[in-house]
Amino acid sequence: xxxxxxxxxxxxxxxxxxxxLIMLMIxxxxxxxxxxxxxxxxxxxxxxxxxxxxxxxxxxxxxxTNLINNNFDYMEKAVSLIDDEQIDSQQELRAAxxxxxxxxxINRFALVDEDNIVYTQYTTYTGGSRHSxxxxxxxxxxxxxxxxxxxxxxxxxxxxxxxxKIMGKQFKACFVQININDIVDLLAFDDQQSTHFxxxxxxxxxxxxxxxxxxxxxxxxxxxxxxxxxxxEWNLFRDDFANGKRGTLILNISDVVDTVxxxxxxxxxxxxxxxxRDSVIQDQIQEISEKSLAASHMQVVFLLVVxxxxxxLLFYLIRRVAKEKLEEEKExxxxxxxxxxxxxxxxxxxxxxxxxxENQLNGRIREGLIDKLALVACDINxxxxxxxxxxxxxxxxxxxxxxxxxxxxxxxxxxxxxxxxEFVVLLQGKGYDNKEEVIAAFNKKIEENIKKNEVVVSIGYxxxxxxxxxxxxxxxxxxxxxxxRKKELKSMGAKTREFDEETQ
Amino acid sequence: xxxKMNSIFRKFLIVAFSLGIAGTGSAYAKDDVTNVSTTxxxxxxxxxxxxxxxxxKNYNFYFTYKIVHPWWDAVALGMEDAxxxxxxxxxxxxxxxxxxxxxxxxxxxxxxxQAQDGNYDVIGVDVxxxxxxSPVLDKMIDSGEKVMTFSSSDAASGCKRIAYVGxxxxxxxxxxxxxxxxxxxxxxxxxxxxxxxxxxxxxxxRAKGAKDTIAKYKNMEIVAVEYDMDSIDKAYELSVDMxxxxxxxxxxxxxxxxxxxxxxRAVTELGSEAxxxxxxxxxxxxxxxxxxxxxxxxxxxxxxxxxxxxxxxxKIADGNLPGELFPDKTDESTTIIYQEDAEAMLENLYGxxxx
Numbered sequence: 001x002x003x004x005x006x007x008x009x010x011x012x013x014x015x016x017x018x019x020x021l022i023m024l025m026i027x028x029x030x031x032x033x034x035x036x037x038x039x040x041x042x043x044x045x046x047x048x049x050x051x052x053x054x055x056x057x058x059x060x061x062x063x064x065t066n067l068i069n070n071n072f073d074y075m076e077k078a079v080s081l082i083d084d085e086q087i088d089s090q091q092e093l094r095a096a097x098x099x100x101x102x103x104x105x106i107n108r109f110a111l112v113d114e115d116n117i118v119y120t121q122y123t124t125y126t127g128g129s130r131h132s133x134x135x136x137x138x139x140x141x142x143x144x145x146x147x148x149x150x151x152x153x154x155x156x157x158x159x160x161x162x163x164x165k166i167m168g169k170q171f172k173a174c175f176v177q178i179n180i181n182d183i184v185d186l187l188a189f190d191d192q193q194s195t196h197f198x199x200x201x202x203x204x205x206x207x208x209x210x211x212x213x214x215x216x217x218x219x220x221x222x223x224x225x226x227x228x229x230x231x232x233e234w235n236l237f238r239d240d241f242a243n244g245k246r247g248t249l250i251l252n253i254s255d256v257v258d259t260v261x262x263x264x265x266x267x268x269x270x271x272x273x274x275x276x277r278d279s280v281i282q283d284q285i286q287e288i289s290e291k292s293l294a295a296s297h298m299q300v301v302f303l304l305v306v307x308x309x310x311x312x313l314l315f316y317l318i319r320r321v322a323k324e325k326l327e328e329e330k331e332x333x334x335x336x337x338x339x340x341x342x343x344x345x346x347x348x349x350x351x352x353x354x355x356x357x358e359n360q361l362n363g364r365i366r367e368g369l370i371d372k373l374a375l376v377a378c379d380i381n382x383x384x385x386x387x388x389x390x391x392x393x394x395x396x397x398x399x400x401x402x403x404x405x406x407x408x409x410x411x412x413x414x415x416x417x418x419x420x421x422e423f424v425v426l427l428q429g430k431g432y433d434n435k436e437e438v439i440a441a442f443n444k445k446i447e448e449n450i451k452k453n454e455v456v457v458s459i460g461y462x463x464x465x466x467x468x469x470x471x472x473x474x475x476x477x478x479x480x481x482x483x484x485r486k487k488e489l490k491s492m493g494a495k496t497r498e499f500d501e502e503t504q
Numbered sequence: 505x506x507x508k509m510n511s512i513f514r515k516f517l518i519v520a521f522s523l524g525i526a527g528t529g530s531a532y533a534k535d536d537v538t539n540v541s542t543t544x545x546x547x548x549x550x551x552x553x554x555x556x557x558x559x560x561k562n563y564n565f566y567f568t569y570k571i572v573h574p575w576w577d578a579v580a581l582g583m584e585d586a587x588x589x590x591x592x593x594x595x596x597x598x599x600x601x602x603x604x605x606x607x608x609x610x611x612x613x614x615x616x617x618q619a620q621d622g623n624y625d626v627i628g629v630d631v632x633x634x635x636x637x638s639p640v641l642d643k644m645i646d647s648g649e650k651v652m653t654f655s656s657s658d659a660a661s662g663c664k665r666i667a668y669v670g671x672x673x674x675x676x677x678x679x680x681x682x683x684x685x686x687x688x689x690x691x692x693x694x695x696x697x698x699x700x701x702x703x704x705x706x707x708x709x710r711a712k713g714a715k716d717t718i719a720k721y722k723n724m725e726i727v728a729v730e731y732d733m734d735s736i737d738k739a740y741e742l743s744v745d746m747x748x749x750x751x752x753x754x755x756x757x758x759x760x761x762x763x764x765x766x767x768x769r770a771v772t773e774l775g776s777e778a779x780x781x782x783x784x785x786x787x788x789x790x791x792x793x794x795x796x797x798x799x800x801x802x803x804x805x806x807x808x809x810x811x812x813x814x815x816x817x818x819k820i821a822d823g824n825l826p827g828e829l830f831p832d833k834t835d836e837s838t839t840i841i842y843q844e845d846a847e848a849m850l851e852n853l854y855g856x857x858x859x
Contacts, residue, residue, distance in 0.1 A: 094598060116572075117602070122587055123580075125601035130577040148854045 011318060019311040023304065030300045037293065050248045053261035056195070057246075057274045060187045061263045067186065068158060068267065071176060072142060074104050075160050079174050082111070083164040090124065093166060097121045107155060108177040111162070114170040131175070133159045139173050144267045146207060147177055154180045154207045156268065184208050197274045199265070202241050212260075213275050215253050221273065228253050237262075241271050251275075343417040345396060346403035354416035354424055361426075362470045372432045373464040375471065376413070376439065377478040378406055378423035379486060381456040382495030401455040409442040423457075424475070435461065443485075447492060456494040458486035551582070551811045553589050556829060559822040565599035566619040567813070569630035569655055570704060571607040571734045575761045575784055575806060576630070578853075579655050582810025590818070597814065607701040607734055609633035613640050625821035626650045628813060630670075633703035634660040641665050650820050654813040656706040656804075658833065667826050669813045669834040674706040677802050677838045678713025678759060681781040684800050684840060685755045688779050692723035693754025696746040696778075698739055698767060699731045700760030707731075710759040710783065718757075727753060732762055739766025747774050758782030761789070764801065768792040787854050794846035802838045803849070809836045 078100040087093050093111075098121035101109040110120045116134045118127035128134050133143050143159040155177040162174050180199065187197070199208035204222035211217045216224040222241075226234055228251055240247045244264035251258040262273045341353035349357075364370050380402045387395035399421065406423055407415050412431030416424045427435050439461060449456050460481025462474045486494075567583075569576045580601055587597045600619075604611040612632040617640075619627045627644065631637045631653055638660040644651050645664040653659050658668040671677070685695070697714055700707035711729065718724045727750045732739035739762050747753055747770060755778055756771075758764040764782025768789065771778050780798045782789065785806075792798040816830045826832040841849055 122591075122596070122598045123584065123601060124599075125580060126572050126603050128572040128605065129574050130580070 011322060012315070015311070015315045015318060019308075019315070022307060022311070026300065026304060026307065030296075033296070034293065037296075050259055050261060053195075053259060053274045053276055054246075054248070054263070057197075057261045057263035057272050060197070060274070061265045061272045063187060064183060064265045064268070064270075064272070067178075067183065068144060068156075071104070071106070071158050071178065072160060075109075075158065075174050075176060078104065078109065079111075079160070079162050079164065082166070087166050089167070090119075093119055094121050094124075104176065106176050107179050107182075108175075110175055111166075111171050112173040112175065114172050131157070133157070133173070133175070144269075146180075146201060146269065154209070156180060156183065180208055184210055195274060195276050197272065200241065200262075200271045200273055202244075202269050202271070204238070204241060207270065212273060213258060213277065215251075215256075215258075216275070225249070225251060244269070244271075343403075346400055346417055348403055348407065348423075349414065349416045351416065351418045354418050357414070357416070357426065358471045365464065365468065365470060370428075370464060372428060373471075373474070374427040374432050374435050374461055375463075375474045375478045376410065376425035376427065376435075376459050376461040377475060377482040378402075378425065378457050378459045379482055380421035380423075381458055381486065381489060383421040385495050398455055402457050405442075405445070405455055405457060409438055409445070412438075432463075435463075446489065446494075450489065450492050450494045456489060458482050458489055458494075460485050548805055548808050551585060551589075551808065553586065553593070553815060556815070556819060558590070558595050558818050561595055563595070563597045563599075563625050563818060563821050564623065565597065565626050565628060565814075565817050565821070566622060566624040567599060567601045567628040567630075567654065568612060568615045568619070569601075569603045570612075570632045570657070570701065572603050572605050573734060573761065574786060575804075576603060576655065578785070578806035579810040579813070582807040582812075583814045584810075585807070586811045586814035590814075595818075597818070599814075607632050607704065609636040609703065612637060616640055616644065620644055620647070620649055626652060626817040628652045628654045628817060629659075629665075630655040631657040631659050631705060632701065634658070634663075634705045635703060638663040638665075652813075652817060652820055655806075655809050657704055660705075666820050667816055667830060667832055667834070669816050670809050670836055671706060671804055671838060672833045672835045673838065674709035675713040677783065677804075678710030678757070679717045680713075680840060681710075681783070681800065681802050682714040682717040682757050685757060685779055685781040686717065686721055686724060688799055689724075689754050691721045694725050694727045694750055694752060695755050695757060696727055696743070696750070696753050697729045697757045698742060698759060698763035699729065700734045700763065702731055702733075704760075707759050711757075714757040714759065732760075732766060734760060734762050736762045736766045736769075739763045740769045741766070743767040743770035744774065747771070747776050747778070751776075753778050755779040755781070760784070761786050764789045764792070764798055768797045772797055785849065785853055787850070790846050790850050790853070793841070793843055794850065796843055800840050800842050802840050804838050805836050812836070 082093075082096050082100065085092075085096055087096060097109055097111065097119060101121055108120060110118050112118050112127065112131075112134065116126060116128040118125050118131070131147075132145060133139065139159065139161040141161065143157075145157045145159075147155040147157045157175055157177050159173055159175040162171055164171050184199070196211060196213045197208075198206050198210045198212040198218070198221075200221055201207050204220045206212070206218045206220070209218055212221065222234070222238055225237070229237070229249065233249065237247070237249055239245075240262065244266075246263045247261075249260040249262070251260055256277065258275050258277050260273060260275045262271045264270070265272050341349055341356065343350040361370065361373070365373075380398060383395055383398055386398050399417075402421075403415070403417065403423065406425060410425045410427065410431065412429070412434065413425045413427040416426070418424050431438075439459065442457075442459060446456050446458075460478045460483065462477035462481065464471075464474050468474055569579070583599070583601065587599070590597050602615060604615075609632045612629065613636070616627065616629060616637075627649055629637065629641065629651065631641075634657065641651050641653075641659055642664045645666075651665050653663075653665050653668040653670070655670045656674070658670065658672070659665050682695075695714075695718055697711055699711045715726060715729075718726055728746045730742040730746070732742055739758075743756065743766055746756075753776070756763075756767045758767055758780060759782075761784035764780055764784075765786050765788045767780050767782070770776075771780060772792075780792075781800050781802075782798060783802045783804070785801065785803045789798060789801060793801055812834050816834060819829050824830070
């Protein structure tokens, strides 16, 4: 598979997309965390509400149960006390009943004889139609009922069977009536109006006449909540009331959430209902929650800012490093290229560079794109002699001197060292135009050098002709001319290879 | 919301009643039934004692009424309210409030004789049979007893009883209920009349009012008049018989508290469309009214009857006679209520419409 080159743009786009994705993930995570926090808070509020209410309802229901049981005990004792008294008249009986009534601090303490005549502190009346527990001729066990006083308050009626004789009459029952408002006072619910409660009959009727919050008030609770809970929940709620079960109901009325907890009051047929507005607990938790959320938001914002800055910095650094690396690579490439084309001794272009140039020029020559080109072939005279007689260091100096000399004169040309003592100069443009003068000056200098025993370089040159197909053709002519010059310089006293060989 | 409305309704009833009393305060013997609109008061629970200062600190009374029945239990509650209010003023009132299981002038006579032997400041009686009881009362008065009548039935005209507190317009109640029935039936059809106890003035007067009203309309006919002796079961049986004998019976006039309950049961059971009008505030009857089985009910203010009876008894015990302090007949109101009033009335009287 062909590997694709990774560009700077690719890196930048990847970094940008990565940064955006990270930010989106942070935001999504923050949103999810917030939702979770709200959901958890609501669940906690509901749980706290339910727990709080269940505990409260349970305690209050037990309070009523204790009240009932205590009153049953008191009634037994009161009847026993009356039985112990020597009562011979209705007046004495009324006085005794009055004492017990005061002792028990209740609305009505009464005895019932076998003819269903009811004896209270101030009245004696036939009670067959007035008291439901007298429907049966005999009374076998304790009874608890709710009395709806015609147009008046509602009372809790407790009845015990008795078996005593007073004034020669057989008495069959003792009953007390306790005003439900007194029971309500006994329950002593919180006075901050954050928790509401009411006692209900199994039919959902409010018998305590206490308001169960602003919406339900004192209405029948079944009627009040119908439509605000599902049909299934409503039916279950009714069934629980009918069967004396406990439970919890969440009411959501006009976006206000109320938790309702109901607890049966044993033996009474009542349900004690306690309600708290979730907002009450929520308000308590909200402040803490808001602070926590605010801190979380700050952290998230801080994290986002840091992440953004860090991403930007990282992006900048990556880009800068990449750019520097690229520059470095370019520089290295340039150096390597330079090293490959440069003669290490003289610092001028080497044969490799010449061959590259030759290759390029050949193409242009073939295409007829060049019309002015001159080639100068150069050769150092007496290099072997210097190497042999004065050592290679001296020979190297001679090469450098020759190179410097050639470069000095052919400053408008390209100088190549193509062999140990061979150089080529390519002249184009100004170098081409001035070639005659430069070559003449160079040759004059050489001839002077012969006399001074300094560096001698034989040169020959040629220009591109229309018949030339390649640079080598020009080179050949220049090379021939160079050899001719070498001979000429030999005649002037310059050392040559031939000379060297001859002298050895 | 309905609780609040109910409270407003109660207050309105009280105010309306007070205004009504103010307007009729000087009419000691008002014969007109208080056949008022449904929004007016039916039962007034807000009572205060008048300015009269009792002469004694202790009173002992004896009251006897026709029959053990919830109607008189409501009267008893008014009495107890007055007794408590006297007690708050330091005046102790004790009393007996007794009745037989079945209405009987013999039983009532026996009770009165026994009461005469007791040490009571005043003896009050709800006359079971005016013809039989009135002479007994005269004898008691002659022997120095202070005797008054109360609740549903006064003694016969000319009786020496000192005063009467209760319904003074039973004839008109019967007439007004029947008028409502006739109007509902378009002044035509067969009518059955149920009465309570033989000779009970309140029942007989209402029945007479019903008969006279029906007689005004040529297309209406009374097919039966029966007495249930204040028994719901008997009323049911009689109504079933009437319906079987006259399947096309169009309506019933029920003259006491048990009549409409028994009749409604029969009408419901037999699937009759007969229209029922009746008396009083029985809880079951109010439910039938709410359900539309009963067309309308005449509700007497029993609570006020009881409260006022005790106040008048105290004045009589102190030796006062009818005049400025109290009238010869203290009139108490009757209100005709219809289906739309039933729920509020149930709540008012029994505290819980579902009970």
